[in-house]
Amino acid sequence: xxxxxxxxxxxxxxxxxxxxxxxxxxxxxxxxxxxxxxxxxxxxxxxxxxxxxxxxxxxxxxxxxxxxxxxxxxxxxxxxxxxxxxxxxxxxxxxxxxxxxxxxxxxxxxxxxxxxxxxxxxxxxxxxxxxxxxxxxxxxxxxxxxxxxxxxxxxxxxxxxxxxxxxxxxxxxxxxxxxxxxxxxxxxxxxxxxxxxxxxxxxxxxxxxxxxxxxxxxxxxxxxxxxxxxxxxxxxxxxxxxxxxxxxxxxxxxxxxxxxxxxxxxxxxxxxxxxxxxxxxxxxxxxxx
Numbered sequence: 001x002x003x004x005x006x007x008x009x010x011x012x013x014x015x016x017x018x019x020x021x022x023x024x025x026x027x028x029x030x031x032x033x034x035x036x037x038x039x040x041x042x043x044x045x046x047x048x049x050x051x052x053x054x055x056x057x058x059x060x061x062x063x064x065x066x067x068x069x070x071x072x073x074x075x076x077x078x079x080x081x082x083x084x085x086x087x088x089x090x091x092x093x094x095x096x097x098x099x100x101x102x103x104x105x106x107x108x109x110x111x112x113x114x115x116x117x118x119x120x121x122x123x124x125x126x127x128x129x130x131x132x133x134x135x136x137x138x139x140x141x142x143x144x145x146x147x148x149x150x151x152x153x154x155x156x157x158x159x160x161x162x163x164x165x166x167x168x169x170x171x172x173x174x175x176x177x178x179x180x181x182x183x184x185x186x187x188x189x190x191x192x193x194x195x196x197x198x199x200x201x202x203x204x205x206x207x208x209x210x211x212x213x214x215x216x217x218x219x220x221x222x223x224x225x226x227x228x229x230x231x232x233x234x235x236x237x238x239x240x241x242x243x244x245x246x247x248x249x250x251x252x253x254x255x256x257x258x259x260x261x262x263x264x265x266x267x268x269x270x271x272x273x274x275x276x277x278x279x280x281x282x283x284x285x286x287x288x289x
Contacts, residue, residue: 034148
């Protein structure tokens with residue numbers, strides 16, 4: 001092999017990668033939005049102990065998307081409808097943690113069962129069915145990108161609008177209610193925002209793995225930070241790194257995008273957990289002296 005062959009192998013691969021990346025740029029942009037917003041909203045998901053709710057909403061979002069695929073309408077619309085229905089039910093009926101978990105436990109198999117039924121009746125491309133469950137790197141079409149970015153921006157603005165009362169209600173709901181915070185309205189608004197961003201997540205990482213971007217980045221950030229600014233900021237960075245990094249790696253392989261995203265997210269969490277544990281031991285040792 002001469003230098004010309006080596007150059008063609010190296011730079012030809014780069015050119016091929018760039019060409020493939022251009023084909024999935026919609027997914028990169030949508031993944032970036034999902035990573036940022038998912039990291040931010042995940043902080044409140046963790047503070048409110050609602051990680052289970054994320055999975056419950058994703059199952060009905062999957063059912064809505066599968067129904068839309070079956071009848072031939074926009075899949076994003078179907079997933080949004082399913083997510084909002086689940087969010088409204090959980091937010092309206094699950095005021096207490098015990099009630100909320102039981103409602104989610106009922107909704108999850110129901111939504112998954114409906115989704116599987118709709119997919120079994122769908123006679124189109126099998127890749128479309130598979131992508132709803134585990135994500136697909138080319139699942140975001142040009143017509144859907146604008147909707148996904150608009151949804152992400154709306155959720156971001158909604159979070160900023162209710163940030164202070166939501167944070168107060170998440171950390172100390174009894175004191176928030178005593179201070180006149182409309183906790184019921186804040187909780188329902190948060191659930192609807194969560195439902196919208198879950199609908200976006202279904203198209204990037206699939207219904208079964210949404211917690212990798214809506215829970216894990218925030219959980220990792222909470223292991224190494226505790227400030228009201230540092231935790232959301234780190235969670236957003238971790239979410240962005242997981243989503244965009246996973247998509248960029250998936251371009252080079254033949255696997256679905258979800259294994260790459262979940263692996264990066266998990267590695268970040270493990271590293272943060274180790275760092276947080278070591279920092280805690282140092283603090284305890286210094287306090288004991």
